[in-house]
Amino acid sequence: MAEYSLQEMTAITAARGVRNSDIILCGTGIATLAAIAAKKITAPGVSIFFETGAVDVQFKQMPLSLADPRIMHGAIRLAGLAESFAIIQNRTTGRNILSILGAAQIDPYGNLNSTAIGDFRRPKVRFSGSGGGCDIGSLAGRFWIFMELGIRKFVEKVDYLTTPGFLDGPGAREKAGLPGGGPERVITNKATFRFDAESRQMYLHSYYPGFTPAAIQAEVGFKIDLTRAVEEEPPTEHELNILRTQCDPDKMVLKS
Amino acid sequence: MGNAGKVMELSEAVERYVHDGALISFGGFSATQCPLAAVHEIIRQRVRNLHATSCSNGQAIDELIGGGCVERVDIAYGGTGRFAPTCFRFRRSAEKGEIAVEDYTNYQMTLRFMAGAMGVPFLPTYTSLGTDIVNKWGYSEEDRREDPRLPPKKLVLMDNPFNRTEQVDRLVLVPALQPDITILHAQKADRCGNVQLLGLLYSDVEQAKASKNVMITCEQIVETDDLRKDPDRNQILSFQVSAVVEVPWGAYPTALYRYYDYDPWFLREFYPQVAKDDAQWEGYVAKYIHGVKNRAEFLELIGRERLESLRADEEVGYNPRLERR
Numbered sequence: 200m201a202e203y204s205l206q207e208m209t210a211i212t213a214a215r216g217v218r219n220s221d222i223i224l225c226g227t228g229i230a231t232l233a234a235i236a237a238k239k240i241t242a243p244g245v246s247i248f249f250e251t252g253a254v255d256v257q258f259k260q261m262p263l264s265l266a267d268p269r270i271m272h273g274a275i276r277l278a279g280l281a282e283s284f285a286i287i288q289n290r291t292t293g294r295n296i297l298s299i300l301g302a303a304q305i306d307p308y309g310n311l312n313s314t315a316i317g318d319f320r321r322p323k324v325r326f327s328g329s330g331g332g333c334d335i336g337s338l339a340g341r342f343w344i345f346m347e348l349g350i351r352k353f354v355e356k357v358d359y360l361t362t363p364g365f366l367d368g369p370g371a372r373e374k375a376g377l378p379g380g381g382p383e384r385v386i387t388n389k390a391t392f393r394f395d396a397e398s399r400q401m402y403l404h405s406y407y408p409g410f411t412p413a414a415i416q417a418e419v420g421f422k423i424d425l426t427r428a429v430e431e432e433p434p435t436e437h438e439l440n441i442l443r444t445q446c447d448p449d450k451m452v453l454k455s
Numbered sequence: 456m457g458n459a460g461k462v463m464e465l466s467e468a469v470e471r472y473v474h475d476g477a478l479i480s481f482g483g484f485s486a487t488q489c490p491l492a493a494v495h496e497i498i499r500q501r502v503r504n505l506h507a508t509s510c511s512n513g514q515a516i517d518e519l520i521g522g523g524c525v526e527r528v529d530i531a532y533g534g535t536g537r538f539a540p541t542c543f544r545f546r547r548s549a550e551k552g553e554i555a556v557e558d559y560t561n562y563q564m565t566l567r568f569m570a571g572a573m574g575v576p577f578l579p580t581y582t583s584l585g586t587d588i589v590n591k592w593g594y595s596e597e598d599r600r601e602d603p604r605l606p607p608k609k610l611v612l613m614d615n616p617f618n619r620t621e622q623v624d625r626l627v628l629v630p631a632l633q634p635d636i637t638i639l640h641a642q643k644a645d646r647c648g649n650v651q652l653l654g655l656l657y658s659d660v661e662q663a664k665a666s667k668n669v670m671i672t673c674e675q676i677v678e679t680d681d682l683r684k685d686p687d688r689n690q691i692l693s694f695q696v697s698a699v700v701e702v703p704w705g706a707y708p709t710a711l712y713r714y715y716d717y718d719p720w721f722l723r724e725f726y727p728q729v730a731k732d733d734a735q736w737e738g739y740v741a742k743y744i745h746g747v748k749n750r751a752e753f754l755e756l757i758g759r760e761r762l763e764s765l766r767a768d769e770e771v772g773y774n775p776r777l778e779r780r
Binding site: 325 | 483590780
């Protein structure tokens with residue numbers, strides 16, 4: 200079996216879930232890596248776009264921000280935020296959008312905090328803020344979340360609800376009036392989670408080879424359903440080879 | 456205003472248009488196209504109590520806050536991409552309570568500028584329903600009552616008045632922003648203030664059109680006839696612009712599409728180190744901002760060789776050989 204890092208496992212696991220018809224709305228880092236891997240390995244039809252307004256981006260080099268000139272050359276369209284968020288809010292075009300987000304905290308309903316820890320007016324830790332995260336969580340057809348597993352990241356209640364998951368449970372998004380589909384998967388460095396169709400709560404969907412459901416639960420700050428968990432397939436030689444040589448050859452995201 | 460006399464030195468433009476307490480907005484996005492030359496001049500002139508606004512801005516807002524110029528910030532994201540997931544002086548000042556922050560989203564900030572540009576008091580969106588963006592207000596209702604420069608509410612929820620169904624159809628109305636001054640760094644402008652922006656536009660155009668005054672810093676002042684060759688690219692017009700300043704490398708250390716790349720040394724090694732430490736930060740401001748008379752002297756400190764290493768390849772618009780790790 201091929202040797203691989205957890206980061207590689209994470210990117211490949213995410214890439215495998217992308218549909219060929221998806222329009223991927225991308226963040227930087229491992230989100231971009233997973234999107235490129237999906238396009239090169241399983242879903243050549245996907246179009247990758249950035250909220251800054253770059254559409255169907257070609258990747259000669261890994262971008263380091265949502266405005267990196269590397270996402271500009273070769274794109275089919277360079278617009279601005281007004282146009283890109285209208286595409287996401289528009290019910291016809293927004294439906295096909297899959298976005299991949301990160302955050303500092305996540306709760307059982309997939310609500311995300313990327314704003315502050317502690318009192319938001321005088322925070323113990325201040326983060327960047329929503330950026331487009333709240334917009335995407337509110338409006339996009341569906342979204343996934345990339346997080347590193349950890350007891351301080353997977354919390355019972357987020358200190359600041361920046362990006363809406365299923366809010367406080369079944370029917371809450373609809374009641375609030377949110378048009379987007381909400382969170383679908385949480386992909387971490389050790390396991391993946393999905394959301395129960397009834398309770399809207401996160402459950403363990405899969406754990407990576409070498410881990411156990413109990414070990415995953417120990418790193419989550421709330422009780423999760425472990426009964427549906429299966430072991431994830433490790434990446435193949437073929438997948439790893441494409442990831443390493445074609446997706447991030449300069450090792451800007453992958454740690455060497 | 457007429458077009459005569461819009462071309463001026465950066466120091467004069469800041470003296471004329473950036474006043475204590477002004478509502479000021481900055482173009483660019485994370486590590487690209489931030490008007491850093493202008494930011495340094497504002498710090499040098501010791502402008503105080505600014506109310507700064509932007510969509511997603513790292514370096515410009517961060518240095519301005521660190522320079523002691525800012526009292527309030529309306530923003531969606533304070534970071535510099537992979538270089539600074541949260542920018543440093545912004546974070547420090549927010550945690551110490553030295554600045555007040557009003558959190559909006561990128562779309563909301565864009566809509567606020569767009570409303571200002573359209574001359575309407577607000578625009579609606581579905582974003583942020585059910586979140587703390589709606590529930591938690593950085594500026595209290597009391598602050599808002601007492602200060603006529605602030606909108607009386609952060610935002611307002613409203614049911615769609617055209618709704619014919621039984622389903623909930625609720626919207627978030629965000630208040631227009633009309634900055635006293637917007638500062639953008641552009642690739643090209645003419646002497647009258649017609650502006651050509653290349654590459655992604657972020658919310659630069661909406662910001663400019665919303666603003667009472669616009670200061671354009673640019674790499675090159677060109678002849679109007681040059682701009683007439685690509686009129687579809689001239690997003691900002693002379694009658695929207697008050698000052699035009701030619702400042703080569705005016706966005707350094709952030710990137711400018713087709714002109715230069717970002718500087719990984721500055722953004723990854725140098726800046727985080729000085730910005731995380733108060734004593735080192737004071738040293739940086741003293742040497743690199745107050746210790747120089749103008750942008751040219753700052754660029755001398757950075758070094759010609761470093762700048763040349765960032766020059767963009769003509770075809771791709773960045774430097775594909777840049778060492779970024």
